[in-house]
Amino acid sequence: MLTWQSNFPVTSQTSRIIRFGKTVTPVVAFSSSSHIHQRSLRYAVLGAGFAGLSVAWHLLERSATDLRVCVDVLDEIGIGGGASGVAGGLLHPYSPKVKPLWMAAKCWEETLRLLSIAETQNGALNQNSNVFIARRKGILRPVVSLKNMSVMNDNAQNSLASCRIRSINEDAAQSLVPNISVPLDLAFYMPDAVNIHPQGYLEALYLACETLAKEMSSVGPGEKAINFHKRSIGHLLELEGEYDAVIVCLGARSTFLPELSGKLPLRTCRGIIAHLRLPDNTSEEFLEHSPSILSDAWIAIQNPRNLYAGSTWEWKSRNYSQNVSTEEASKALEELIPKASAVYPNISKWAFNGARAGLRAMPPLTSNGSLPLLGQIDDLIGQTHKSKFWLFSGLGSRGLLYHAWLGKLTAQAVISCDEDVIPLELTSWRPKLIRKS
Template sequence: MLMASIATTPASPPAPAPSNPGVPSSVRLHSPRRFAVLGAGFAGVSVAWHLLQHTSSSGPVSVDLFDEAGIGGGASGVSGGLLHPYTPKGKLLWKGSEGWQAALSLLAAAEEAAALHRRDSKPIAWRRGILRPLVAEKHVKNARKLGGGDGLGTGLAGIQCLERPQAHAMVPGLELPENGLGLYIPGGINLHPRSYLEALWLACEDFAHNAGSGTHAALVRQRVSSLAGISREGYEAVIVCAGSKAVLLPELAGKLPLSMCRGVVAHLELPSEYDGYDSQAPNLLTHTWLAIQGAREMVLGATKDWNSEAECGDVSAEEGILVQDELLQRAAQFYPLIKQWEVKSLRAGVRAMPPRTPLGSLPLAGCVNKLVQPLQSETQWWMIGGLGSRGLIYHGWLGERVAAAVTAQDASLIPHELNQFSAVLAQV
């Protein structure tokens, strides 16, 4: 793989960063700043939202969001939707507090838009907490050191260490060995990923509509096969948020240190003859996860197929049988009642996974002008990639940081830890 670094200084001189004191009528006198965002998953919709927030009296903002599959049509829409800011060991993720707060802000905007536009009453988020069953002795020992308490002070109660009887009482049907424990995240949230993203895009459209003439948000259901093609459209900046499909762009092929991981998830329903999943019981997260959506629906996942092709999202009948067996056997180890549930459908998605760093697996973000040369264009080129399994916790905060950097044309607004991946490759 070709080592590459993300440039920290765009080619053209910085423009002043617009503020957002409101959108007075004088905005109609200015031409909009035009941006293109490639990919309508967690990163892309977040970037679109935050770019629109830079509409001001000095210039409206126009955002075209490109995705041939539509909002949440890729790996983001297939994910389990479990939102929390902790590592598997119970420690706070790098920028986990900031990510949590930013994700809550976007969720609030999405829920407000959903309440205005949707006729059905089905929620896009369930606030029932997350329980991580622990079986391995080393994990149990680490958990006992955590104790409990409020680890964040940001509105999310910290992890609580539950003994086996407490965990069993919290989740009827849960099975743990004699020395097992449960790590409980009371503030953990489960989103319906695609419904959430569709609602957040509705919020983008509402914002653009209310901002006045010139501010614009449009979904373009079109495949972008190369950056050279879109460079002729005259955008001030293009932000690549295409996930695993970013490596298919010829200008970026072979230049990004990303590994592809294909995962299959199962959508399950509970037949009426069985009691529903307790309304107070949390989601379950271990080597597999149960994302509970009401009393009789859940998403179970996920398999892991590393170094997969970037677009192999179909699940064949033969693969489906193997996947069902694998997922159900995993879940039955700690939740035997999974045998009562029926698999209704299987979906696959391919995630782009970043390299590991001393701070963990961090996404990639920054200005990529140097990577896409020799494109002859005044357009600025940016990207977010490698959110991997942590797209939900990072998408709001990272979308805000990248949007601020793009509008100010100042890559230093993005934490340097996210654009130093060439150094990581050099150590491998």
């Protein structure tokens, strides 16, 4: 049951809303007269990356049909303007940092559901055919060390039915990716793993949120709205009283907020990925059926003549710009190409075509693995406020896997105003003095 109501009546919206650099009108403008006595809720979601758009979707999807709900997504850069937009896009549920396996399974299933929703939306609107949402060719991981072998063997023995892991020898690996190097004559193939185009996925997911708001408004008494505002937030308390709940989904940028500075157990890490393409005078291509490659440097295939390779790791960086200088790009290539060549020697034939970067928020390592940070943060901010403040951050390098299910949990907690719907493993990061008794 909802335990709070809107502090401010929602009236017809007159502010301009920016989406993908264009001025648009709101999806739904609440009438100030037709439903004046109907309960309404306003939510602010800070951040338009994996976390923020997952929370926005689930806030709409799980809201009561008789409530008027407005979700405002705020981001100073734009949809996918942070680390999410330049992620590698390699989606699979296996990592020594993801424990327990039941949590990985739930994350995997919910991400596949959101991915399907985004693909359906993209197809329905006939979006740019040159940008794919998901490339379903699997992921191949050559074994390069005994430690690597041990971890992958364990994963293979406990693999999910919906994402199998097959151990194959060098000949079988080369039938998938010609000329691939398999130093220990063993590779692990995940045929059900997916290579997602992050920017295309995020833009399609936001459009799906707009469609959902329209559909829910047409079939229920409570109007639903979602709006994107290209807006910088310098202080959380700027939003005090304007919204019933504010959900901070800013990733590494969460640590820049004065109210949260020095209070979150997050480490920042800037990662650079390189875009490579085959020169026009090169006839050899990456085969259409070939999977992407996961190793010390991952290789995410875009099409037979384009790929992304990543990623570098620059700890304690505070630069969250996607722009990469010529010097940065040169150093990144010096680091990435030798690692990629160790498993895919033919990458030496590919030409550099640009680089982008993202500032990741890396979660702390605990006995339960490296898990994101979720929960209510009113006590971190201090004093008593009309708005409720929540946090969903620390996706690290596994944002694609985590974002959908954890966004669903966050939305459930916000809607019910009950943090207990979130597993304790995800809220135990806070000091005991501010945790719920």
